[in-house]
Amino acid sequence: MSKPSYRDIAAILRREIEAGDYERGSLFPPEPALAERFNTTRATINNVLRVLRAEGLVSTQQGRGTTVTAMTPRINRDAVSRYRKDSRERARGAFDSEVRKLGMEPRSDLTVGRVVPPAEVAAILNIEPGQEVVVRSRRMYADGVPVQIAPSYIPLDIAAGTVLEEQNQGQGGMVSRMADLGYRQVRMTESITVRPPNDDEADFLQMSADQRVYVITHVGWTADNRPVEVCVHVMPTHYWTLEYGWDVDPAE
Amino acid sequence: MSKPSYRDIAAILRREIEAGDYERGSLFPPEPALAERFNTTRATINNVLRVLRAEGLVSTQQGRGTTVTAMTPRINRDAVSRYRKDSRERARGAFDSEVRKLGMEPRSDLTVGRVVPPAEVAAILNIEPGQEVVVRSRRMYADGVPVQIAPSYIPLDIAAGTVLEEQNQGQGGMVSRMADLGYRQVRMTESITVRPPNDDEADFLQMSADQRVYVITHVGWTADNRPVEVCVHVMPTHYWTLEYGWDVDPAE
Numbered sequence: 001m002s003k004p005s006y007r008d009i010a011a012i013l014r015r016e017i018e019a020g021d022y023e024r025g026s027l028f029p030p031e032p033a034l035a036e037r038f039n040t041t042r043a044t045i046n047n048v049l050r051v052l053r054a055e056g057l058v059s060t061q062q063g064r065g066t067t068v069t070a071m072t073p074r075i076n077r078d079a080v081s082r083y084r085k086d087s088r089e090r091a092r093g094a095f096d097s098e099v100r101k102l103g104m105e106p107r108s109d110l111t112v113g114r115v116v117p118p119a120e121v122a123a124i125l126n127i128e129p130g131q132e133v134v135v136r137s138r139r140m141y142a143d144g145v146p147v148q149i150a151p152s153y154i155p156l157d158i159a160a161g162t163v164l165e166e167q168n169q170g171q172g173g174m175v176s177r178m179a180d181l182g183y184r185q186v187r188m189t190e191s192i193t194v195r196p197p198n199d200d201e202a203d204f205l206q207m208s209a210d211q212r213v214y215v216i217t218h219v220g221w222t223a224d225n226r227p228v229e230v231c232v233h234v235m236p237t238h239y240w241t242l243e244y245g246w247d248v249d250p251a252e
Numbered sequence: 253m254s255k256p257s258y259r260d261i262a263a264i265l266r267r268e269i270e271a272g273d274y275e276r277g278s279l280f281p282p283e284p285a286l287a288e289r290f291n292t293t294r295a296t297i298n299n300v301l302r303v304l305r306a307e308g309l310v311s312t313q314q315g316r317g318t319t320v321t322a323m324t325p326r327i328n329r330d331a332v333s334r335y336r337k338d339s340r341e342r343a344r345g346a347f348d349s350e351v352r353k354l355g356m357e358p359r360s361d362l363t364v365g366r367v368v369p370p371a372e373v374a375a376i377l378n379i380e381p382g383q384e385v386v387v388r389s390r391r392m393y394a395d396g397v398p399v400q401i402a403p404s405y406i407p408l409d410i411a412a413g414t415v416l417e418e419q420n421q422g423q424g425g426m427v428s429r430m431a432d433l434g435y436r437q438v439r440m441t442e443s444i445t446v447r448p449p450n451d452d453e454a455d456f457l458q459m460s461a462d463q464r465v466y467v468i469t470h471v472g473w474t475a476d477n478r479p480v481e482v483c484v485h486v487m488p489t490h491y492w493t494l495e496y497g498w499d500v501d502p503a504e
Contacts, residue, residue: 054462083500189496191493194464196306210306214446237464242443242444244331245440248437249336
């Protein structure tokens, strides 16, 4: 029998992880133990771990060893339904119900303040470079595992001195409060890219350098076509599936 | 002065690549030359190249060395507008206009046939495992660079013996032809995940193991809620930005 390839070994370990043979957050067997079990070299085991990390099944961080990070199935982020007015998923509740659907416990923390936004956010909001905006920055957890960072930026002329600068903005979330203030969002756009995490993101989201994040730039627009809110969602690709749906023009 | 970090060096090379100092497709300077230029070690240069590969600026393939793959800015895939009836971007024309907007020349090839679809596609189409479907598989290029693989799967009872099995399906693309056949798509859903390329994908799309693909599973639904077409778009994340937009319920 020929030696198993690193892909064969990765497939075996993937099945074991997905079957729940290793507890989430627990230490994965060390490389020498894996090399011995599969009768192969450390170099091959390195390749195996690279594959499993890329798939988000394990994570290797300096000083901590390799831990099991699998969260299967992934969390579904259904973009359109989370902003539906009649939906209990809207706004603050959206993340909670996304996570509860998987039988996991959602949690988030919120920091409210003023910051100079990233250049690309200032460009979308048509704000002078260096000018401050109100930021409501959420960090989200599923069963205690950090799974998302999402700062929302709102221009000062809209948010300054309003409930949007308060920690507790009341039921219905930011979209409802902005409508109360006369800035009803009637159209949403989202732009998605993928990149490696930066140092802060890797630290908070417990990611290896060979894992990736989605960056979803969500913009809320008023009827007079003003962008009034930009939210930048940073989410490990291995924890999330993104869903979109829309009706097609019925006219033939 | 302290030695530059791999991040500093990556930032310098990123600026040079984005400024067009290296021709696309040309060989990148070899590692010893880079180590000498930045007065640093080969290990540091390895880290630099890992960053640049992850960002899609260069690609390293066995036997070919490291080549410049940057395509800046990225191609925008605007999901909703590409299926708009009044849009010239619809269907077959969508990719062409996405690429032309960047001043690049689009090209694609098409293979038509019958296959047993992947298990997840069969599950969406409610087809018995092992049963064949018609597949129209497109591979797409921008200025000669392969940028997307997109097989579309249609159940046999819809497509067998129709124009959908012909190489040239006529103007307006598949959505129009399916409407002609009585299967008008009235709703689209898309589900997005990210993973490393498999061997075939890495080979055709000229990707390194530390680059990633979006997998967009696009489903077209008829008015009686039947999924009649599944297209699986495989696209290197470093070449593409994904765009979505929708109107929010106006009722308060």
